[in-house]
Amino acid sequence: MRLAADMHPPCTLRRITDHVWWFTPESRRDRPSLAVVVGEKESLLLDVGASPAHLGECLAAVAAAGLRPPARAVLSHAHWDHVFGIEAFVGAVVAQRLTAAQLERMRTWDYSDAGLPALVADGREIAFTAEYIPRELTDAQRRALKLRLPDAVFEETWTADLGGVAVHAHHVGGDHAADAVVIHVPGDGLLFLGDCLCDDLWAPVRRYTRGRFLPLLTQLEKLGPAIMIEGHNPELFTGKELIALTALVRDAYSTLDRLGSGPRPELRVDLTTRHAAGLVDDTLPPILAGLDQT
Ligand SMILES: [Zn+2]
Numbered sequence: 001m002r003l004a005a006d007m008h009p010p011c012t013l014r015r016i017t018d019h020v021w022w023f024t025p026e027s028r029r030d031r032p033s034l035a036v037v038v039g040e041k042e043s044l045l046l047d048v049g050a051s052p053a054h055l056g057e058c059l060a061a062v063a064a065a066g067l068r069p070p071a072r073a074v075l076s077h078a079h080w081d082h083v084f085g086i087e088a089f090v091g092a093v094v095a096q097r098l099t100a101a102q103l104e105r106m107r108t109w110d111y112s113d114a115g116l117p118a119l120v121a122d123g124r125e126i127a128f129t130a131e132y133i134p135r136e137l138t139d140a141q142r143r144a145l146k147l148r149l150p151d152a153v154f155e156e157t158w159t160a161d162l163g164g165v166a167v168h169a170h171h172v173g174g175d176h177a178a179d180a181v182v183i184h185v186p187g188d189g190l191l192f193l194g195d196c197l198c199d200d201l202w203a204p205v206r207r208y209t210r211g212r213f214l215p216l217l218t219q220l221e222k223l224g225p226a227i228m229i230e231g232h233n234p235e236l237f238t239g240k241e242l243i244a245l246t247a248l249v250r251d252a253y254s255t256l257d258r259l260g261s262g263p264r265p266e267l268r269v270d271l272t273t274r275h276a277a278g279l280v281d282d283t284l285p286p287i288l289a290g291l292d293q294t
Contacts, residue, residue, distance in 0.1 A: 009234070011054070013061035016227065016236065017188035019165045021067065023058040025232050030132040032081050032231040034058050035192050037185055038067050039162025045070035046183050046192045046229075048093065049085030050136045056088060074158065074169050075150065076194025076231070077177040078102035080111075080129060084137065087146045094158055095150035096171050098179035107147035113139045126202055170223075174216040175200040175208050175290070182220065189226030193237070196220075197230065197245075199286040207290030208283075210253055217246045245283065248275040252287055 008028035016022045023034040031054050035046040049055035062069060075095040076082055083103060086093060109119055119125040158169040168184045180196040196216060199206045220242060228237040255270060271280045
């Protein structure tokens with residue numbers, strides 16, 4: 001038991017900047033990061049969690065820390081683990097237009113044990129999500145699950161003034177989810193990324209595409225964050241790491257252009273002369289898998 005607990009540390013609330021508290025992710029159930037931005041007038045929740053239980057634990061930790069309960073929530077994207085807590089959130093929920101449209105579809109889907117195989121069979125969910133969903137919610141809980149629709153919808157940008165703290169949500173898209181939104185707290189140099197930097201898990205082979213990955217990195221780079229919360233990373237992601245990733249990805253595409261099509265056995269070695277080998281090994285396979293895809 002001890003070993004299992006250590007392998008999957010529970011979600012905990014940590015203050016990471018002047019105005020931002022991070023509710024850390026948990027890998028056993030694939031619970032993503034949540035966060036609360038606290039202003040003088042209002043607290044704002046970032047993502048609503050993988051279940052009413054996950055949301056409840058976050059809000060209990062917020063209360064125990066003596067923080068004002070969040071009156072509104074913003075969603076990063078419509079994947080189950082970021083939205084299944086929605087019915088338990090009593091405040092207003094804000095979402096990008098595509099996120100709202102996907103929630104409207106998902107609320108008609110059958111997520112019960114009997115229904116999950118059909119969702120995987122036709123690609124609405126994938127084996128990965130079908131494995132984790134039953135760890136977070138029982139069959140009975142999924143049968144009773146109601147996905148309510150967001151209260152407010154935006155297209156490109158949504159802004160809130162929480163009282164001395166400005167928050168901007170930006171639609172960035174990318175390979176992981178077309179509806180992906182990042183939430184920026186510029187005064188704290190903080191960016192909540194959701195899963196936007198992840199590759200496309202829904203593709204037959206995990207991939208990045210040049211047409212989505214490069215514009216995403218350019219948008220994130222422009223925001224110039226010092227510190228970032230990623231959906232499923234138990235460590236914070238730093239501005240320096242974003243700069244290193246962006247440099248590698250740009251270099252990888254221009255090196256690929258230079259080498260032309262066909263086998264490129266020297267590519268990895270070439271890139272590791274200029275970039276950390278671990279970063280190259282994590283990033284290059286999905287770049288190659290998506291090279292000819294749009
Ligand atoms: Zn996701």
